[in-house]
Amino acid sequence: MVLIQQIVNGVMLGASYSLIAIGYTLVFGVLHLVHLAHGEVFMIGAFIGLQVVLLTGGGVTAAIAAAAVSAAVVGVLVYLAAIKPIRARKGHFLAPMISTIGAGVVLQELATRFFGGEQVGFPVQMDSQIWHLGGVTLTSVQLVILAVSLGLMLALHLFVTLTRVGMAMRATAESMVISNTLGIRSERIIILTFAIASALAGVAGVLVGMSFNSISPYMGVDMGIKGLAAMLLGGLGNVYGAMLGGLVIGIVEVISVAYLASSYRDAFAFFVIIAVLLFRPRGIFGSTDHVEA
Amino acid sequence: MFDPYTESVLIFTGINIVLALGLYLPVSAGLLSLGQGGFMAIGAYTAAYLTTEMQWPFIVALLCGGAMAGLVGFVVGLPSLRIKGVYLVIMTMGFGEIVRVFFLNFEPTGAASGLGGIATHTTLPVVAMAVALTLLLCFQIRGSRIGRAIEAVREDELAAEVIGINLTYVKVAVFGLGAAIAGIGGGLYAHYATFIDPAQFGFQRSAEIFIMVVLGGMGNFVGAAIGAVVVTVLPELLRLGHAQEWRMTVFGALLVAIMIVRPWGLLGVRR
Numbered sequence: 378m379v380l381i382q383q384i385v386n387g388v389m390l391g392a393s394y395s396l397i398a399i400g401y402t403l404v405f406g407v408l409h410l411v412h413l414a415h416g417e418v419f420m421i422g423a424f425i426g427l428q429v430v431l432l433t434g435g436g437v438t439a440a441i442a443a444a445a446v447s448a449a450v451v452g453v454l455v456y457l458a459a460i461k462p463i464r465a466r467k468g469h470f471l472a473p474m475i476s477t478i479g480a481g482v483v484l485q486e487l488a489t490r491f492f493g494g495e496q497v498g499f500p501v502q503m504d505s506q507i508w509h510l511g512g513v514t515l516t517s518v519q520l521v522i523l524a525v526s527l528g529l530m531l532a533l534h535l536f537v538t539l540t541r542v543g544m545a546m547r548a549t550a551e552s553m554v555i556s557n558t559l560g561i562r563s564e565r566i567i568i569l570t571f572a573i574a575s576a577l578a579g580v581a582g583v584l585v586g587m588s589f590n591s592i593s594p595y596m597g598v599d600m601g602i603k604g605l606a607a608m609l610l611g612g613l614g615n616v617y618g619a620m621l622g623g624l625v626i627g628i629v630e631v632i633s634v635a636y637l638a639s640s641y642r643d644a645f646a647f648f649v650i651i652a653v654l655l656f657r658p659r660g661i662f663g664s665t666d667h668v669e670a
Numbered sequence: 671m672f673d674p675y676t677e678s679v680l681i682f683t684g685i686n687i688v689l690a691l692g693l694y695l696p697v698s699a700g701l702l703s704l705g706q707g708g709f710m711a712i713g714a715y716t717a718a719y720l721t722t723e724m725q726w727p728f729i730v731a732l733l734c735g736g737a738m739a740g741l742v743g744f745v746v747g748l749p750s751l752r753i754k755g756v757y758l759v760i761m762t763m764g765f766g767e768i769v770r771v772f773f774l775n776f777e778p779t780g781a782a783s784g785l786g787g788i789a790t791h792t793t794l795p796v797v798a799m800a801v802a803l804t805l806l807l808c809f810q811i812r813g814s815r816i817g818r819a820i821e822a823v824r825e826d827e828l829a830a831e832v833i834g835i836n837l838t839y840v841k842v843a844v845f846g847l848g849a850a851i852a853g854i855g856g857g858l859y860a861h862y863a864t865f866i867d868p869a870q871f872g873f874q875r876s877a878e879i880f881i882m883v884v885l886g887g888m889g890n891f892v893g894a895a896i897g898a899v900v901v902t903v904l905p906e907l908l909r910l911g912h913a914q915e916w917r918m919t920v921f922g923a924l925l926v927a928i929m930i931v932r933p934w935g936l937l938g939v940r941r
Contacts, residue, residue: 411756413877459926468933471702475884478877479925486919598873602767609760644771647764651749654761658752 382513383635384628389519389588391627392526396581397604398611398619399533400452400574406550406614407570408464410473414455414481415578416601421484422448422579423592424492427499435502437521437587444579452575453568455480481597488594496593499586522584529577530620537616546570550614578604599643606650612660621661625649677794683902684797685858690882690898691804692851694891695811697883699844700824701750705762706852706879708769711871713739713853714860715779718788721861723778728791728861735857736850743849747842766876773868784867785860792862800858801895804851808891820844852879885928887935896936900928 397419404412426444433439459476506517515523537543548556549566557563585600586592607626611618626646633645653661672680693706717735720726726734746765753761779785811817819840822830831837860866878901886897904924908917932938 405756411759459929462930463933466930466933468929469884469888469935469938471884471888472929472933472935475881476926476929478881479922479929482922482925483919486916486922490919602763602873605760606764609757613756638775640775641771644768647768650764651761654753654757655749658754658757660757 379635383631385513385515387628387631388624389522389627390631391607391624392523392530393581393585393588393623394600394603394607394626395620395623396526396529396577396584397600398607398623399530399616400578401604401608402611402614402616402619403546403570403574405608406616407546407553407567408460408473409614410460410470411477411605412455412460412574413474413477413601414459414484415452415477415574416597416599416604417481417484417488418448418452418455418575418597419578419582419585419600419604420488420592420594420597421451421582422575423499423582423586423596424488424594425579426583426586427492427497427592430499430501435500437501437503437583440501441525441580441583444583445576446579448579448582449572449576451484452571452578455484455575456568456571485594485597492594494594496591499590499592501587518587522588525580526584529580533573533577533616542566542569603646606646610650610653610660612662615660615662618660618662672794679903679906681792681794681797681862683899684794684801685792685855685862686879686882686898686902687801687895688797688804688858689852689855689879690886690894691808691891692848692855693879693883694808694888694894695820695848695851696747696845697888697894698824698891699820699841700827701747701841701845702755702759702880703762703845703848704759704873704876704880705746705764705766705769706848707871707873707875708762708766709739709743709849709852710856710859710875710879711769711773711868712742713850713856714866714871715773715776715785715856716853717857718785718860718866719779721791722785722788728789732854732857732861736854739853739856740846740850743852744842744846746849747845750841750845751838763873763876766871766873770868770872773871780867782868784865786865788860788864788866790861790864792858797858800854805891805895807851812891816840816843881925885925885935887932887938889935889938893935893937900936 397415400415401412422444425447426440429440429443430436455477459480460473463472463476503517508515537547545556545561545566548561549563553563603626607622608619610622610625629645629649630642634642689706689710693703696703713735716738717731720731720734721728749761750758773779774782819835822835823837823840827837882897882901883894885900887893905917905921908920
């Protein structure tokens with residue numbers, strides 16, 4: 378039972394990693410680049426969510442919605458300012474990585490300027506009920522986190538498989554040239570991809586704020602690294618891999634804290650990644666499609 | 671000769687040139703690393719431990735730090751035979767995190783509270799010497815047999831292997847050598863900063879070194895050195911005037927602007 382409780386806790390933590398990793402992997406799928414300001418987009422989402430929480434006196438739904446919208450706007454702006462111009466000039470494939478690091482620095486600095494450099498609490502108001510399900514304990518905050526993150530993943534799955542726009546997204550990820558010739562406006566799809574990826578990161582920002590009850594302008598780096606790890610574990614460009622990768626990393630972290638050395642928590646996730654990569658050099662679900670990029 | 675501020679900027683520039691060249695070597699063989707901060711930490715901690723706790727002479731400690739980092743680099747370089755591109759970038763990033771967490775928990779070197787009381791051995795002449803030697807090394811490698819092998823591996827691994835280049839040897843050697851140089855850079859840094867803690871060698875440090883190499887243009891080592899100068903001096907120049915408060919914001923924006931204007935790096939050429 379203790380183990381099951383740990384796994385539930387791990388899923389809770391990992392679901393946020395999954396949401397971030399999905400963003401990375403969506404962007405990678407379409408553009409074949411690692412968007413290194415994504416962690417900062419996540420952080421901005423958390424802070425906008427916090428402002429809404431403070432304004433409305435603890436409304437979770439409003440906070441999540443506001444975080445999603447504002448993060449989407451920020452993410453699209455990062456694309457338009459730091460990635461699109463380099464793509465247009467056919468730069469070196471690492472150039473967008475550097476420019477997104479630059480954009481990340483700008484976002485982090487702006488956040489410290491407007492919201493202060495310290496850790497701040499995340500005071501959501503929620504009637505704190507506790508459920509016991511056969512030895513597993515769940516608080517209402519945890520339940521919200523679980524429902525929102527898993528719900529969003531399901532929604533994304535339905536979106537990319539059932540809708541025309543979702544299919545256009547997959548086609549663009551498959552081959553931008555061919556989808557262009559088929560009449561898909563890939564530029565719009567790219568912007569949509571950034572909006573979705575960033576919105577998910579923004580929601581993850583609020584969820585992480587809720588579960589740890591603290592956010593800071595510097596948390597984007599750590600969560601960004603975890604998200605990258607989760608994406609890598611699943612295989613670059615694979616949405617379902619990113620979902621699973623995030624959950625695996627969350628569970629590994631929680632279990633390593635519970636049964637092994639808690640101070641090595643942040644390293645265990647990477648041990649798992651390196652171990653997986655040694656046997657599956659392109660991640661668990663990785664294909665050979667995006668070889669060098 | 672210089673006032674203390676100028677001298678410190680010059681010393682940091684020199685250390686960063688060494689670090690950038692340490693990343694340039696693996697990059698020149700197509701091996702990207704976002705974990706140079708980890709190698710730097712290994713070098714810094716080893717050298718600092720040897721001079722403070724063991725009273726070893728600075729130069730010997732520095733070289734031991736480099737050797738230690740190089741040794742770890744060989745081991746980390748081995749998987750690079752199978753793991754490629756972005757996967758390798760993120761794997762090395764994970765390695766950097768592991769090293770950081772390791773030193774965060776490693777009691778003999780002060781764990782989270784850091785290692786202090788390191789003597790200042792890194793003076794301007796020492797740094798200048800280190801920069802000169804590293805530049806000379808890169809120059810020598812470029813014209814040599816192994817230098818041409820490195821270039822061949824970067825351009826086309828399969829073709830390189832077919833003409834008889836030992837891929838394993840080239841990749842692991844170049845990765846280890848780059849790690850060793852990063853370790854020496856770390857040792858130099860430790861003996862200038864006089865206090866080191868794991869946070870100084872985190873992802874941000876690795877990213878900074880990565881930026882230097884890509885910003886300068888990855889085609890040649892002079893580009894990496896120039897990238898290091900830009901990344902060190904630019905934020906200092908932004909201290910002048912009224913930009914003080916906004917200097918990191920401006921620095922980030924300038925990074926974006928430079929990559930847009932010169933998408934192949936400052937000295938890079940389109941290929």
